[in-house]
Amino acid sequence: MRFRELVETHRALRRTRARKEKVALLATCLRALGPEERRAGVAWLAGRLPQGKVGLGWAAVRDARTAPAATTPSLAAAEVDRVFGELAGLSGPGAGRLRREAFEGLLARATAEERELLCGLALGEVRQGASEGLVVEAVARAAEVPLEAVRRAVMVRGDLGEVAEAALEAGAPALERFRIELFRPVLPMLAQPAEDPSDALADGAASAFEWKLDGARVQIHKRDDEVRVYTRRLNEVTDAVPETVGAARALRARELIADGEVIALARGGDPHPFQTTMRRFGRRLDVARLREELPLSVFLFDCLRVDGDDLTPRPEHERQAALAGAADEALRVPRLVTADAAAAGDFYRDALGRGHEGLMAKALDAPYAAGGRGRAWLKLKPSHTLDLVVLAAEWGSGRREGWLSNLHLGARDEGSGAFVMLGKTFKGLTDELLGWQTERLLALETRREGHVVFVEPRLVVEVALGGVQTSPHYPAGLALRFARVKRYRPDKDPGAADTLAAVRALHDAAA
Numbered sequence: 001m002r003f004r005e006l007v008e009t010h011r012a013l014r015r016t017r018a019r020k021e022k023v024a025l026l027a028t029c030l031r032a033l034g035p036e037e038r039r040a041g042v043a044w045l046a047g048r049l050p051q052g053k054v055g056l057g058w059a060a061v062r063d064a065r066t067a068p069a070a071t072t073p074s075l076a077a078a079e080v081d082r083v084f085g086e087l088a089g090l091s092g093p094g095a096g097r098l099r100r101e102a103f104e105g106l107l108a109r110a111t112a113e114e115r116e117l118l119c120g121l122a123l124g125e126v127r128q129g130a131s132e133g134l135v136v137e138a139v140a141r142a143a144e145v146p147l148e149a150v151r152r153a154v155m156v157r158g159d160l161g162e163v164a165e166a167a168l169e170a171g172a173p174a175l176e177r178f179r180i181e182l183f184r185p186v187l188p189m190l191a192q193p194a195e196d197p198s199d200a201l202a203d204g205a206a207s208a209f210e211w212k213l214d215g216a217r218v219q220i221h222k223r224d225d226e227v228r229v230y231t232r233r234l235n236e237v238t239d240a241v242p243e244t245v246g247a248a249r250a251l252r253a254r255e256l257i258a259d260g261e262v263i264a265l266a267r268g269g270d271p272h273p274f275q276t277t278m279r280r281f282g283r284r285l286d287v288a289r290l291r292e293e294l295p296l297s298v299f300l301f302d303c304l305r306v307d308g309d310d311l312t313p314r315p316e317h318e319r320q321a322a323l324a325g326a327a328d329e330a331l332r333v334p335r336l337v338t339a340d341a342a343a344a345g346d347f348y349r350d351a352l353g354r355g356h357e358g359l360m361a362k363a364l365d366a367p368y369a370a371g372g373r374g375r376a377w378l379k380l381k382p383s384h385t386l387d388l389v390v391l392a393a394e395w396g397s398g399r400r401e402g403w404l405s406n407l408h409l410g411a412r413d414e415g416s417g418a419f420v421m422l423g424k425t426f427k428g429l430t431d432e433l434l435g436w437q438t439e440r441l442l443a444l445e446t447r448r449e450g451h452v453v454f455v456e457p458r459l460v461v462e463v464a465l466g467g468v469q470t471s472p473h474y475p476a477g478l479a480l481r482f483a484r485v486k487r488y489r490p491d492k493d494p495g496a497a498d499t500l501a502a503v504r505a506l507h508d509a510a511a
Contacts, residue, residue: 257306409483
C-alpha cells in the first residue's frame with residue numbers, strides 16, 4: 001500500500017462525524033493493507049507508532065520540515081514503517097543527529113499531506129478523530145469476526161496490532177489462541193464517572209463499593225517466587241516496587257494475576273498525594289534509599305487468574321472470592337457490598353474522611369472486561385470547581401472538526417494581573433456549547449499558531465476538576481487534574497475569576 005492511502009483515510013476521518021461511517025472508512029483501509037503492513041497500519045490508524053516513542057522532539061521535527069515537500073507521492077507504507085523502526089533502534093553517541101538526518105530524508109520524499117501525518121505520528125499528536133476503540137470495531141468488521149472476540153483478544157494480548165494481524169490473516173479461529181498468560185500484562189478494566197452512591201444503586205440491586213485510592217494502579221503476576229509488576233500502561237516496574245514483590249510472594253496461590261493499587265502512606269496511615277507515590281516509579285537507582293524514605297503499600301481489588309484458571313469471564317463476586325482465598329484482608333482494598341444507599345453514603349464519607357479519592361462501585365455480576373468505560377464499574381468522587389479564564393482553544397478533529405474544542409485555561413495572578421495557564425480540557429462540551437464557544441472565541445481572536453487560536457482573556461468558564469498537581473509543564477508549576485467544563489459564566493468578568501493563590505491553596509490542602 002502507498003502511504004498516501006493511509007493519509008487519505010486520516011483526512012476522511014477528520015471530515016466524518018458519524019461513528020458508523022468512521023468504522024467503515026477504517027475497515028476499508030484495513031482490508032487493503034498487505035500482510036507485512038498490517039501491524040504498522042493498524043497503529044497509524046489509531047494515531048500512534050507501533051514502535052512507541054522514537055526519540056524525535058518538537059524542535060527536531062520542526063527543523064526537518066525546512067526542505068520543500070515533494071509534489072508527487074511515492075512513499076510505500078512498508079518503507080515508512082522501516083524508517084521509524086530504524087529511528088527507534090538508534091542509541092549511543094550521535095544518535096540524535098542520525099535520527100534527524102533519517103527523518104529529514106523521509107520528509108524530503110513526502111508530500112505536504114504526508115508530512116502532516118508523519119510529523120504527527122513522530123510527536124504522538126495525530127488529530128484524526130478515531131480512537132483505538134473505533135479501530136477495534138473496524139478490525140472486527142474488516143476481518144468479519146465478532147467484535148467481542150477482538151476486544152477480548154486485545155485485552156489479554158495488550159497489542160492491537162498483533163490481534164489485527166491474526167484476525168485479518170485467519171479470521172475468528174486465530175483469535176482463540178489469545179489467552180490470558182502469566183507475565184504478559186492484560187489491559188485494565190476501566191470505570192466511568194457517577195454522581196454518588198445512589199446512582200450505582202439505581203436498579204435496586206446490591207453493588208460492591210470499594211475505597212478509591214489515589215495511588216498507582218498495578219497488575220501483579222506471580223508464579224511461585226517469581227513476581228513481575230506492571231503499570232496500567234503495561235510497562236514493567238518490578239525493580240521499583242520491592243515491597244509489592246515481597247507481598248505478592250506471600251499470597252496463598254502458586255500462580256496468580258491480580259489487579260491492585262500501590263500507594264505511599266504517611267506514618268498515621270493517611271495517603272500521600274499521587275505525585276509523591278509516583279516518585280517511586282521509573283527509578284532504577286536509589287530504590288533502597290527511596291524505599292526507606294517513602295515506603296509503598298499495596299492493596300488488591302481483583303483477581304484475573306489463579307492457579308491456571310482464567311477468571312476474567314467470571315462475575316465480579318466470584319473473582320472476589322478467589323482474591324479473598326489468596327490474600328489476607330490487610331492486602332485487600334476495604335469493601336462493602338450493599339443495596340442500601342444510606343450505608344453506601346456512610347462508607348463514601350468515611351473513605352473521603354480518611355483522605356482517599358472516593359469510592360468505586362462495581363456490579364456483582366459483571367465479568368472483567370477491558371476497553372470502553374461502562375456502568376459495570378463506576379467511580380464516585382467529589383469534584384472541586386474553579387472559575388477560570390479561556391486563554392486559547394484548539395481546532396477539533398473528527399466529529400468536532402470545524403469547532404474550537406480543546407480549551408487552554410488560566411487563573412488570575414493577583415500580583416501581576418496576568419492570567420497563568422494551568423491546563424487544557426475538551427471534556428463536558430456539548431455540540432450546542434461547541435458551536436457557541438467557537439463563535440465567541442473567534443470574535444476574541446488575537447493570533448494563531450498552527451491549530452491553536454489565542455484569544456483575549458474575556459470568557460470565564462466554571463470547571464470541575466479532580467484536583468491540582470505539581471507540574472513542570474506550566475509556568476506556575478501547577479496543573480489541573482481531570483478538568484471538565486460545567487458551564488460558562490457570562491455573569492462573571494475575568495477579574496472575578498479564581499486566583500492563582502486559590503488554585504495553590506487547593507493543591508496545598510490535598511498535600
